[in-house]
Amino acid sequence: MEIGHYADRERRRPRLGHTGFLDCVPLFWGLARTAALLDVDLVADTPDRLARRLLAGDLDIAAVPAVTYLRHSEELLALPGIASGSDGPMMSSVLVSNVGLDELRGATVALAPAGPTSRRLAQLLLEERYGVVSRYVPGSRDPVSVLRGADAAVLFGDAALHAAVSRGRTPAGPRVYDLAGLWREWTGLPFVFAVWAVRREVARRRPVAVAAAHRGLLAARDLARAENAELAARTARWEPFDVPTLESYFGHALDYSFGARQVAGLAEFARLTGHGVPALVSGEWFPVAGDESTVA
Numbered sequence: 001m002e003i004g005h006y007a008d009r010e011r012r013r014p015r016l017g018h019t020g021f022l023d024c025v026p027l028f029w030g031l032a033r034t035a036a037l038l039d040v041d042l043v044a045d046t047p048d049r050l051a052r053r054l055l056a057g058d059l060d061i062a063a064v065p066a067v068t069y070l071r072h073s074e075e076l077l078a079l080p081g082i083a084s085g086s087d088g089p090m091m092s093s094v095l096v097s098n099v100g101l102d103e104l105r106g107a108t109v110a111l112a113p114a115g116p117t118s119r120r121l122a123q124l125l126l127e128e129r130y131g132v133v134s135r136y137v138p139g140s141r142d143p144v145s146v147l148r149g150a151d152a153a154v155l156f157g158d159a160a161l162h163a164a165v166s167r168g169r170t171p172a173g174p175r176v177y178d179l180a181g182l183w184r185e186w187t188g189l190p191f192v193f194a195v196w197a198v199r200r201e202v203a204r205r206r207p208v209a210v211a212a213a214h215r216g217l218l219a220a221r222d223l224a225r226a227e228n229a230e231l232a233a234r235t236a237r238w239e240p241f242d243v244p245t246l247e248s249y250f251g252h253a254l255d256y257s258f259g260a261r262q263v264a265g266l267a268e269f270a271r272l273t274g275h276g277v278p279a280l281v282s283g284e285w286f287p288v289a290g291d292e293s294t295v296a
């Protein structure tokens with residue numbers, strides 16, 4: 001009887017951490033429809049906890065906040081070709097505010113828990129683009145109550161999308177500023193909120209499994225893009241967003257590319273926030289999926 005086989009760590013599916021927000025839904029769609037879902041263990045958690053769990057060895061590959069990746073690029077490698085960001089307004093990372101941005105000097109800004117990149121981007125824009133120094137306090141994830149006790153608040157994920165969509169319908173409410181949109185206007189570059197990262201140690205020990213998961217993610221992304229209308233219609237049955245909103249969010253606002261322009265955007269963010277520029281800028285990625293000679 002092969003009891004040893006059952007417990008063999010190397011046969012374990014790669015544990016893949018995702019945020020559980022709508023920005024990962026197209027990937028589930030593609031992973032399910034290509035059957036690559038059978039080759040990974042999906043684990044949902046908040047972006048900051050995914051990063052902690054990846055670094056602690058509790059996950060093998062995960063979508064981690066860009067700021068965490070920049071801080072830990074010695075332990076992590078980014079998978080090429082895929083990230084979560086946008087080249088213009090993203091809709092799911094926003095600053096909601098009772099006043100204009102240049103009126104936020106000395107004002108209280110509530111920062112969403114669990115989304116360190118959105119928080120850092122908002123602070124960077126306020127301080128460096130608008131010359132505004134505000135008082136930052138911990139915020140909540142509830143778009144309805146988040147402005148109680150604060151003049152403005154950073155939201156990300158589905159709560160931000162909700163705020164962005166409501167603003168279009170009830171223009172009398174608080175203003176909603178799209179953080180990636182403001183970044184794009186300021187720098188001319190796309191913004192990367194999360195990269196898919198693997199621990200270097202896992203990449204060394206299990207290159208074939210990591211390459212297969214990487215290929216699975218790329219194929220899932222491409223299939224979801226090709227089937228966007230159907231994806232939006234199926235998702236709208238369960239989410240508080242209508243089909244046109246989801247079609248536009250999945251198909252236009254979200255950008256899963258991670259090529260030269262996105263790397264330039266990430267490098268610029270690293271420079272402006274005082275992080276070292278990550279090695280991937282000089283071409284250090286996990287070996288590209290599909291190139292079996294580099295992963296055998």
Ligand SMILES: C=C(O[C@@H]1C=C(C(=O)O)C=C[C@H]1O)C(=O)O
Nearest residue numbers: 047065092115116117118157193
């Ligand atoms: C804006 C989004 O990106 C999220 C924002 C993150 C951050 O601010 O650190 C991290 C992961 C992303 O999933 C979103 O999920 O909608």
